Amino acid sequence: MRSVKTGSALKWTEKVPLSSRIIDPLGIYVLKHLESYFLPGITTQTARLRYFSLLTWAWKTVEDLNLDPKKVLDIEKIVTLAAALHHLNLSDAPVGIRNLDSATSFLRSNDTIRIDKYTNFGRKNRIGYGNYYYRGPLASLNICAKNASGKTIFSEVGRRIADIFGKIGKNSEEQLLKEEISKKELEGLTPFCFCSKQILPEEKEIWRLVFFGFTKPATGLALSLDFDTFAKFERRELTFPEISADTEIDLEGYLRDIDKLESVFAKNLPEMIKTTIARRAVLLMIMKIIHEASPRIDGEPLNQIIRDCLYYKQFTKDNSIRKIDFGKLREFSELWEAFVHNLYYINFLEFAFDILLSSLMLSPNGTTIDEIVASFDIKEVMATLRKKGIAMHDDVSDIQQIDSYIKHMLSGNKTSLTTFPNEKQVALDLRRPISREEKLVDLIILFLLLKYRFNSFSEKQLKVCDFRDKPLCSILPKTVYATLGRESIPNFFREILSLVKNRHKLISSMKFALNGTRSWLLTEEDDRLYYYGRKYRLGFYREAKWHNIVELLTDMGLITIEEKRYRLTELGEEWLAKIF
Amino acid sequence: MASENFLNLIQEFKEIRGYELAFFTTFSFDPIFFENVILRTLRRNNPAMATIVLVDAEHYPKPAKMTSSTGIDYLLIPVSRALFHPKVFLFLSEKKDLAYIGSHNLTLSGFTHNLELTYKTEERALISSCIEFFLELFSRISIESPIIDTLSKKKRNRRR
Numbered sequence: 001m002r003s004v005k006t007g008s009a010l011k012w013t014e015k016v017p018l019s020s021r022i023i024d025p026l027g028i029y030v031l032k033h034l035e036s037y038f039l040p041g042i043t044t045q046t047a048r049l050r051y052f053s054l055l056t057w058a059w060k061t062v063e064d065l066n067l068d069p070k071k072v073l074d075i076e077k078i079v080t081l082a083a084a085l086h087h088l089n090l091s092d093a094p095v096g097i098r099n100l101d102s103a104t105s106f107l108r109s110n111d112t113i114r115i116d117k118y119t120n121f122g123r124k125n126r127i128g129y130g131n132y133y134y135r136g137p138l139a140s141l142n143i144c145a146k147n148a149s150g151k152t153i154f155s156e157v158g159r160r161i162a163d164i165f166g167k168i169g170k171n172s173e174e175q176l177l178k179e180e181i182s183k184k185e186l187e188g189l190t191p192f193c194f195c196s197k198q199i200l201p202e203e204k205e206i207w208r209l210v211f212f213g214f215t216k217p218a219t220g221l222a223l224s225l226d227f228d229t230f231a232k233f234e235r236r237e238l239t240f241p242e243i244s245a246d247t248e249i250d251l252e253g254y255l256r257d258i259d260k261l262e263s264v265f266a267k268n269l270p271e272m273i274k275t276t277i278a279r280r281a282v283l284l285m286i287m288k289i290i291h292e293a294s295p296r297i298d299g300e301p302l303n304q305i306i307r308d309c310l311y312y313k314q315f316t317k318d319n320s321i322r323k324i325d326f327g328k329l330r331e332f333s334e335l336w337e338a339f340v341h342n343l344y345y346i347n348f349l350e351f352a353f354d355i356l357l358s359s360l361m362l363s364p365n366g367t368t369i370d371e372i373v374a375s376f377d378i379k380e381v382m383a384t385l386r387k388k389g390i391a392m393h394d395d396v397s398d399i400q401q402i403d404s405y406i407k408h409m410l411s412g413n414k415t416s417l418t419t420f421p422n423e424k425q426v427a428l429d430l431r432r433p434i435s436r437e438e439k440l441v442d443l444i445i446l447f448l449l450l451k452y453r454f455n456s457f458s459e460k461q462l463k464v465c466d467f468r469d470k471p472l473c474s475i476l477p478k479t480v481y482a483t484l485g486r487e488s489i490p491n492f493f494r495e496i497l498s499l500v501k502n503r504h505k506l507i508s509s510m511k512f513a514l515n516g517t518r519s520w521l522l523t524e525e526d527d528r529l530y531y532y533g534r535k536y537r538l539g540f541y542r543e544a545k546w547h548n549i550v551e552l553l554t555d556m557g558l559i560t561i562e563e564k565r566y567r568l569t570e571l572g573e574e575w576l577a578k579i580f
Numbered sequence: 581m582a583s584e585n586f587l588n589l590i591q592e593f594k595e596i597r598g599y600e601l602a603f604f605t606t607f608s609f610d611p612i613f614f615e616n617v618i619l620r621t622l623r624r625n626n627p628a629m630a631t632i633v634l635v636d637a638e639h640y641p642k643p644a645k646m647t648s649s650t651g652i653d654y655l656l657i658p659v660s661r662a663l664f665h666p667k668v669f670l671f672l673s674e675k676k677d678l679a680y681i682g683s684h685n686l687t688l689s690g691f692t693h694n695l696e697l698t699y700k701t702e703e704r705a706l707i708s709s710c711i712e713f714f715l716e717l718f719s720r721i722s723i724e725s726p727i728i729d730t731l732s733k734k735k736r737n738r739r740r
Contacts, residue, residue, distance in 0.1 A: 010699050013684055014588040016692040472612070472647040498644065502612065509616035509688075512590075523688055526608055526639070 018534050022519040025536065026349055026500060027507035028475055030254040031342040034335060034464050035545050037247050038278035041141035041211070042552065044544035045133040047096025049207055049555035050194040054079055055134050056144055057165035059152045061173060074115045075176050076128035081107060081118070082189035086198075096551060097194045098122075098129035113181045141210055142223035142272075155223035157210060164203050168192055196555045204557045211552065212283060213276035219269050236578045243278050243332055244460050250468035255510050281332045285310075286549050287558060287568060287576050292324050293317055294565040302550065302566070303541040308424065311340035314417045321417050327580045338464035341453055344423045345465075345477055346542055348446050351430050353500040354538045355439060357521060357531065366528035369501065373494045380437040381489065388421070390445065398488045399444065406448050414456060415449055423449050431540055440493065447496075451481040473502040501529065587698055589684065589691050590621060596678060597625035599671040601730060602632070603714050606686040607665045609635040611650045613688045619654060629671075630727045632657065633686065634717065636664035657723060670710045672734055677707045711735050 046052075058075040061067070077099075084103035087093035093100055102120045110117065122128040139145035143158040154162065166172050168191050175181075175189055191198050206225075209215060214230040215223050232238045286306070289295075293315040295305045300316060308315045309324045310333060316322075326333040359372045385391040390405050406421070415422040426446045430439060454465065454477055465477045474480075484495055501522065508520040523530050550566060553559040558572035568576060602622065614633070622629060631653075637660035641650060650656060667690075669680040682698030684690040701707065711734060718728045 009585075010697055011585055011587040013682070013691065013694070013696040013698050014586040014591075015695075016588070016590065472649075502645075505610075505612045505688075506616060509613050513617045513620045518692060520688060523693070524610060525687060525689055 016518045018532070019517045019519045022521065022534060022536055025507060025519065025521055026353060026475065026503050027251060027255060027510070028346050028349055028503075029542060030249060030251060030467050031346060031465065031477075032339070032542065033247055033249045033254075033467060034245055034339045034342075035543070037245060037249075038243075038275055038282055039545060039549075040272075040275050040279060041137045042279070042545055042548060043133065043137055044548065046137050047548045047551045048094065048194045049196075049204075049552055050192075050199060051096075051098075051130045051134045052138060052141075052143070052207065053161055053165040053199075053203055054192070054194075055131055055138060056154070056158050057162045057172075058131075058176075059144055060154060060159070060162035061166075061177070063152050063154075067177075071177065072131055073122065073126070073128050074179070076130050077103075077115050077118050077121055078113075078176055078178070078181065078186075078189065079192045079194075080121070080128075080130075081113060082186055083193040083195070085183070085186050086190040086193040086195065092195075094195050094551070096548070098133070107183070111183065113183065113186060115179055115181075139221075142215070142217050142221050143210070145221055153221055155221050157206065157215060157223045157225060161203075161206055164200060164206060168198075168200065196557075199555055199557075201557075204555070208556045208558070211279065211556065213280040215276065217269070217272045217276055219272075233578055238579065240281055240328055240332060241277065243274060243281065243335070245335055245463045247463075248468070251470055252510070252514070254467070255507070256514050278332075281329055282336075283549065283553065284576065284579050285326060285329050285333060285336070286546065287553065287572060288326060288329070288580060289315070289324065290550070290553075290559055290566050291568050291573070291576055292322070294567050297561060297564050297566065301541060303543050303546055304424070306543070306546050307340050307343065308417060310336040311344075311423070312414075312416050316417065329579070334458070334461055335464050338457055338461035341450060341457075342465055342477075343542055344427055344446065345450050347427050347430070347540060348443065348450060349475060349500060349503075350538055351439070351443055351446075352496045353504065355436070355443070356497050356500055357536065360522055360529055360531035363529075363531070366525070366530045368528060369494055369497050372497060373490055376440060376490070376493060377437050378490060380435075381440050384438055384441040385444075388441065388445075390421070399448070399485055399492050402444060403448050403451070403485065406445070406452065410452065414453065421445050421449060423453070427540075443496070444489070444492065447484065447492075450477070451485060454478075454481060470506060473499055473506055475499070475503055587700060589680070589698065590617065592680075592700070593618060593621045594624070596622070596671060598676070599626045599629050599673045599678070601670075601672040601727060601734075602626075602629050603668070603670040603672075603710075603731075604631070604633045604686060605635075605659075605664070605666045605668045605717075606633065606639075606690075607636045607663075607667070608639045608685045608687055608690075609633065609641060609656075610687040611641050611645060611647055611656075613691075614686050615647060615649045615653065617688075618686065618691070626671075630730075631655065632725075632727060634659050634664070635686075638663075655725065655727070657721065659717070659721060666713075668710055668713065670707070670714065672711075672731070676702070678702055679707055679710045681706075681710070708735070 054076070058072045062069055062071050080099050080103045083097050084100055084107050088104065088107065099121050106118050119125045123132055142155050143161065144152055144154045147153050169175060169189060209225050209230065214226050214233065216226045217223055289306055289309045293305050293309065294317070295302050305315050313324055314321055315324060359367065382391065382396065385402065391402055396402060410419060417424065423446060426442050426449065430442045430446065469476045484492055487495055504521060505524065511517050511519055521532050521534055521536050523532055550559055558569055558575060560567055560569045619631065632655040634657050637658035640658035667682050667684050671678045679701050680698050682696055684696040684698060690696060711731060715731060715735060
């Protein structure tokens with residue numbers, strides 16, 4: 001609805017609808033900036049390698065033949081239909097193929113395929129999800145991007161990739177540009193499917209070189225392959241320079257980018273080179289974890305195993321706890337220890353927010369933070385702490401005393417998978433349906449364990465836990481640890497609930513002002529808090545990229561699944577051996 | 581109700597520009613919402629706009645709810661004695677004036693959720709009444725500020 005600009009009349013104020021999806025209600029995922037900074041080109045949406053090839057080719061073809069850019073949508077549709085046919089009645093379709101369900105039902109209800117009739121596709125049939133999700137990453141990878149005049153330009157590597165893709169089928173260009181196609185003809189297009197099996201050896205090879213950074217990036221979207229560095233890698237002579245996380249991330253920039261899919265963190269050439277090397281190191285680090293832990297696809301979540309390896313340098317395999325050594329990447333992996341600290345810290349704040357929202361849901365007439373804290377059974381909290389062996393005496397009344405107990409229990413060592421308590425076990429406990437008082441105890445313990453680990457961090461690691469936050473209700477770990485660590489137990493709860501309440505109000509206000517999205521989960525009127533009725537699903541693993549890395553490495557021929565376990569392929573083992 | 585009977589206040593505030601003074605009255609007040617949404621939106625096109633908010637004394641934010649900008653980036657004045665319930669937003673400049681008179685508080689719900697009424701006006705007589713209203717208010721609460729002097733000057737100019 002448009003507002004009326006002129007004219008005087010009595011009017012109703014217009015109700016602004018709530019957003020259907022509320023992403024990051026505390027503006028805290030900015031603490032994951034390391035994965036955006038060090039993994040350019042890989043997002044939470046880029047799971048399949050073939051999209052990178054398809055879209056490079058599609059944009060190149062559209063440019064070369066001077067076609068309407070909308071043709072890219074039709075090309076993506078036809079390849080998605082071919083993928084649906086390739087996996088029709090089969091449950092082996094890999095994750096990450098966009099619109100597969102709609103393509104399957106379109107195939108089932110249409111004998112002749114007219115692309116213009118397939119309208120249940122992508123973002124309102126205007127842009128395919130593949131195109132939407134992979135264009136930013138293709139630009140980050142220096143493969144292809146639009147220039148200032150809107151023309152898509154290609155790097156040397158981008159042109160090679162388009163050539164390779166164009167050789168997949170006979171007369172690819174003619175086939176993929178058809179407006180109408182029979183099912184028989186479509187069968188001939190299944191080699192274009194997005195699954196790993198269909199990726200050509202030379203396609204895998206070039207993408208390996210790109211993603212592992214055996215390339216020469218330059219400004220102005222120039223990218224050529226760097227065979228000299230690759231030869232060094234082959235000769236096992238490749239070393240890793242010291243890599244730090246010197247980013248200038250601020251909350252406002254992050255919130256502006258929150259709905260975009262590729263945050264542009266790396267902007268200049270030295271950063272581009274650094275982040276390319278960092279991406280290589282991350283991919284090798286993940287391969288090392290797969291090699292050592294061979295995670296089961298039906299066992300402990302992959303994300304948890306990766307968290308354990310990076311945070312504790314340990315993992316659980318076949319019921320025993322084992323160590324992992326990142327060798328040449330040891331120093332680099334320290335940055336990721338701080339990153340995992342941030343993930344648990346995100347969990348901590350989100351659990352606190354969940355306690356607040358749950359209390360509001362039970363109070364249709366509104367409530368206050370003081371009333372919520374007064375409803376907590378502090379005696380039961382203390383009894384639970386004693387049961388856990390953390391506070392042995394009745395006179396324990398503040399967080400500092402519990403802190404001393406925990407420090408004593410850990411005797412100056414870092415937590416590990418075998419210590420009690422540890423962050424993993426406490427955080428997983430918090431996900432279980434336990435009593436509110438048990439949750440409150442776990443919240444205190446998780447807070448103190450994280451604070452303890454944070455205090456052990458080096459300067460470099462501390463940078464991973466930093467960004468330019470708003471001084472009001474800052475959630476920077478250093479600020480929160482310093483302020484909440486000295487409180488009495490009821491005050492600790494009062495402060496943490498007030499912090500997440502105010503933080504949510506601030507972030508929602510900022511998002512509203514910056515992006516026009518109305519994403520409040522609660523409101524405060526006359527000092528009383530009310531639940532806003534919008535469902536918010538509390539998540540736990542916030543590191544969606546790890547799965548996509550494993551999928552991309554699978555498409556590159558470096559990882560496979562054997563006997564329900566992720567393992568390195570022969571080539572994967574060869575590559576890893578060049579570093580470890 | 582037809583859409584022409586509605587007014588989106590945030591959208592309105594995005595579009596108004598060139599004002600030098602702003603006065604707001606409200607019963608309840610949310611500093612986080614006001615500073616990060618309303619003030620921020622207004623200052624994009626009115627960067628040097630001096631702003632005064634008059635709030636019911638009972639709803640004057642407690643220190644715990646104040647931000648580092650509260651009462652610093654703008655003047656925030658509690659109004660006591662009786663319940664202070666008017667909602668008038670007045671924007672003034674050398675060349676043009678604008679007012680919104682309604683039931684909306686300076687809160688999230690007041691702006692985006694509740695059923696509130698508003699009357700938008702540039703009518704000379706009504707704007708003059710609004711200026712009178714604010715001047716009377718300031719004299720009652722004995723506040724002195726160069727902004728109020730400007731308001732008095734504005735009143736004198738309008739009489740000429």
